[in-house]
Amino acid sequence: MAGMFAGPQEMMGYSFNTAPTSASEPRQHSFYPYTDNGGSTLGISGADFTIMAGDTRSTSGYSINSRHVPKLFLIGGEGPKNKGARIVLSVVGFAADGDALKEKLDKEVKMYKYQHGKPMTVSACAQRLSHILYNKRFFPYYVHAILGGIDEEGKGALYSYDPVGSYEREQCRAAGAASSLIMPFLDNQVNFKNHHIPGSGEGHDLKPVVATPLPKETVIELVRDAFTSAVERHIEVGDGLQMMILTKDGVEEQLLPLKKD
Amino acid sequence: MSSPFSINGGAAVAMVGKDCVAIACDLRLGLQSLTVSNNYPKIFPYGDVYLGLTGLATDISTVSDLLRYKVNMYRLREERAISPQTLANLVSSSLYERRFGPYFVSPVIAGLNHKDGKPFICGFDSIGCIDFAKDFIVSGTASDQLFGMCEGLWEPDLGPDELFETISQALLSAVDRDALSGWGAHVYIIEKDKVTKRLLKGRQD
Numbered sequence: 001m002a003g004m005f006a007g008p009q010e011m012m013g014y015s016f017n018t019a020p021t022s023a024s025e026p027r028q029h030s031f032y033p034y035t036d037n038g039g040s041t042l043g044i045s046g047a048d049f050t051i052m053a054g055d056t057r058s059t060s061g062y063s064i065n066s067r068h069v070p071k072l073f074l075i076g077g078e079g080p081k082n083k084g085a086r087i088v089l090s091v092v093g094f095a096a097d098g099d100a101l102k103e104k105l106d107k108e109v110k111m112y113k114y115q116h117g118k119p120m121t122v123s124a125c126a127q128r129l130s131h132i133l134y135n136k137r138f139f140p141y142y143v144h145a146i147l148g149g150i151d152e153e154g155k156g157a158l159y160s161y162d163p164v165g166s167y168e169r170e171q172c173r174a175a176g177a178a179s180s181l182i183m184p185f186l187d188n189q190v191n192f193k194n195h196h197i198p199g200s201g202e203g204h205d206l207k208p209v210v211a212t213p214l215p216k217e218t219v220i221e222l223v224r225d226a227f228t229s230a231v232e233r234h235i236e237v238g239d240g241l242q243m244m245i246l247t248k249d250g251v252e253e254q255l256l257p258l259k260k261d
Numbered sequence: 262m263s264s265p266f267s268i269n270g271g272a273a274v275a276m277v278g279k280d281c282v283a284i285a286c287d288l289r290l291g292l293q294s295l296t297v298s299n300n301y302p303k304i305f306p307y308g309d310v311y312l313g314l315t316g317l318a319t320d321i322s323t324v325s326d327l328l329r330y331k332v333n334m335y336r337l338r339e340e341r342a343i344s345p346q347t348l349a350n351l352v353s354s355s356l357y358e359r360r361f362g363p364y365f366v367s368p369v370i371a372g373l374n375h376k377d378g379k380p381f382i383c384g385f386d387s388i389g390c391i392d393f394a395k396d397f398i399v400s401g402t403a404s405d406q407l408f409g410m411c412e413g414l415w416e417p418d419l420g421p422d423e424l425f426e427t428i429s430q431a432l433l434s435a436v437d438r439d440a441l442s443g444w445g446a447h448v449y450i451i452e453k454d455k456v457t458k459r460l461l462k463g464r465q466d
Contacts, residue, residue: 180438181409188410188434194463195430203462229412 034142035060037095038236040176041071042226043146044190045156047213049247050148052088053223054176055231055258056240058095067239067260069095073102074244074251075147076109076119085251087125087149088244092176093163094142101141105129122149126159126167133165140164144175148246156213156246171211178230178237185229189222190214216245224256231259265317265365266387268293270441272401273303273313274432275371275382276415277394278424282380284311284371285432285448287403287463290318291441299444299465303401307332308342309456310372311449312352315401316387317365324364327355345372345381349391356389363387367400371451378453403442406435425450425459433463 041054054071057064071092077085089105091098108128112120120128126147133141140163151157160173172190174182187193192209200207214222223243230237238261243254273286290301304313305325312328314321331351332343343351349370356364368385383391384398392398397415399407410431419427429448436442446461 178409180405181412183409184406184434184438185409185413187437188430189413193437194433225413226409229409232412233408 034094034097036093036142036177037065037069038177039071039092040174040178040182040227040230040234040237041090041092041144041146042172042174042182042186042223043090043148043158043160044172044186044214044219044223045148045158045170046216046219048150048154048156049216049219049245050088050150050156050158051216051219051223051243051245052090052146052148053227053241053243054090054092055227055237056242056255057236057238059236062235064239070242071095071098072242072244072253073106075102075106075125076113082106086119086246087122087147088246088251089129090146090148090175091143093144097141098143098145101132101143101145104132108132122147122151122157122159125149126157126169129159129161130165130167133161133163137164144179146173146175148244150246150248154248171213174226176237178234181230181233182226185226186222190219216247220245227258265320266315266367267402267441269316269318270402270439271301271303271315272399272403272407272432272436272439272442273315273367273369274397274399274407274411274428274435275313275369275384276397276411276419276424276428276431277380277382279418279420280373280378280380281421281424281450281452282371282373282382283424283428283448283450284313284369284382285428285446286313286315287401287432287436287442287444287446289436289442289444294440296444302447304447304449305329307348308336309451310343310345310348310370311451312348313369313371313400314366315369316367320364320366324355324366324368328352331355342375344375345370345383346374348372349381349383349385352385353389353391356385356387360388367404369398369400371449373451373453401442403435403439406438407431410435421450421452421457425457429459429461433461437464 038059058069074082074085075087145161147159195209196206241256275284286303290298450457
């Protein structure tokens with residue numbers, strides 16, 4: 001390191017090829033403020049629960065920075081540990097932006113409770129997150145966010161976002177590096193896309209299977225299958241699987257191992 | 262998006278089952294986002310061995326015709342049908358011949374070995390490197406989606422009917438998440454003395 005800052009009289013050289021002099025040509029330097037930290041997340045909502053999941057690997061290029069960097073965050077709740085929180089935010093993309101976004105949303109949900117004396121609803125939190133993202137429309141948070149909770153009717157709620165705040169409530173969503181691998185699997189197994197009732201007609205008269213909310217145990221199995229599949233075929237996904245299961249009783253967190261290769 | 266591999270779009274997949282193999286493709290032909298045809302199959306029979314070709318449409322025609330010529334010449338000279346393993350090596354050497362000006366195709370082969378009846382599938386890159394897989398091979402613009410589907414649905418020793426359901430669900434759900442593939446599918450189930458070809462309608466959008 002010392003060499004980088006050493007003067008020419010020490011014959012150590014600079015990090016660039018030649019020492020700049022007042023007569024040298026103009027040099028172009030660049031700074032790109034974003035990195036892709038890889039990884040994948042997904043969320044599935046059921047009749048009275050929502051499950052959020054994400055792998056815990058953090059990468060830059062072909063390097064693994066860490067095997068345990070969570071992408072799921074509790075929002076609201078009491079104190080720095082967010083005790084009693086009922087909303088979960090998952091962020092995948094640029095981890096630093098994800099952290100900043102989490103901090104901002106968490107602060108605002110806590111301020112809401114402080115000022116109004118009641119916890120924020122999931123739908124209100126969802127719209128607030130959209131505004132936070134759009135506020136940085138021209139220097140965006142480089143993340144795909146998914147927000148999960150239980151709505152005012154006690155049903156599982158799931159909202160997904162693009163980096164500039166466009167959002168939608170959905171039954172399931174995969175985001176991040178392996179989203180293209182996981183999303184069609186979820187279409188097929190959660191929303192029963194391309195499933196038909198046998199013998200209900202010929203060709204397009206076949207009646208499609210109507211998607212009904214799945215039981216919690218089935219969804220947990222699907223999440224594990226989705227991630228073990230993604231780990232096999234995507235190098236940026238692996239190490240650990242962090243799952244948060246949201247019910248009316250609160251949030252249960254699970255950490256399962258994934259392949260580390 | 263101007264990669265020669267993704268101008269026309271398309272997807273193909275092959276799977277191994279118990280004493281059977283399956284190969285399937287979508288039917289779309291496009292020019293970037295414009296769909297030109299919704300009946301453009303990408304699987305070609307060479308005797309009872311099947312070849313799926315995705316990539317640049319002009320090269321799909323050229324390569325499939327070139328291989329038809331070569332396989333016909335093989336049959337005349339050898340007086341026997343070509344085995345899937347031999348076809349794999351023929352495809353590989355034909356592609357490597359164009360090492361510095363390749364055909365922009367990603368071929369997939371499926372068949373049963375003539376002598377022992379063992380299932381055989383393999384895939385190639387555009388310059389002929391063979392991928393001998395024991396489970397499944399995917400290719401085309403929906404290859405990411407196909408990897409996710411196949412890795413999630415496939416299991417060892419599927420019978421012909423289960424294999425048909427598995428490969429069909431894998432292909433249809435995969436192409437529904439790819440704008441450049443879809444518009445129905447062809448599925449071949451290859452058994453010892455029977456080949457079943459089915460035409461799937463799928464989403465028409």
